Amino acid sequence: MAEILVVDDQTAFCNLLEEGLAEEGHSVRVVCDAENIGEYLNGSPVDMVLLDLFLDEVTGWEVLDRIKAEKPRLPVVIFTAYDTYRDDPRLSKAAAYVIKDFDLKELKQAIAHIFGNGRAFQAQKTPRRSERNFWQEINSHEDTSDHR
Numbered sequence: 001m002a003e004i005l006v007v008d009d010q011t012a013f014c015n016l017l018e019e020g021l022a023e024e025g026h027s028v029r030v031v032c033d034a035e036n037i038g039e040y041l042n043g044s045p046v047d048m049v050l051l052d053l054f055l056d057e058v059t060g061w062e063v064l065d066r067i068k069a070e071k072p073r074l075p076v077v078i079f080t081a082y083d084t085y086r087d088d089p090r091l092s093k094a095a096a097y098v099i100k101d102f103d104l105k106e107l108k109q110a111i112a113h114i115f116g117n118g119r120a121f122q123a124q125k126t127p128r129r130s131e132r133n134f135w136q137e138i139n140s141h142e143d144t145s146d147h148r
Contacts, residue, residue, distance in 0.1 A: 068074040
């Protein structure tokens, strides 16, 4: 299916993405060093990028700008724990905006939609989940997962 590049610094969530998207037949590469995104984009073929907005070195918005400057047609899905950016005009550069969740249902729907008909996926409004609860889930998942 698709070659997906994940740009995220949360190891536990990257492990979950690799596993969950592989079940759908996708090949997943994880990048924690977002500053050198160009090297990853120009390396092996990439069909789509999953991008977190909050990274250690740079912001996801900066990475989104770099990706679109180099590969304007490459679909980028903003995949973040925060729903506060749904109406941000910078999202016009992204194919979708998906709130992180452990079941990956909305993400899988967005990916299927992007590759199904080539049009941007419009994320439906979902009830706001407590960001604190999300980070508690992440931290408890990291305790039980392998670290890279």
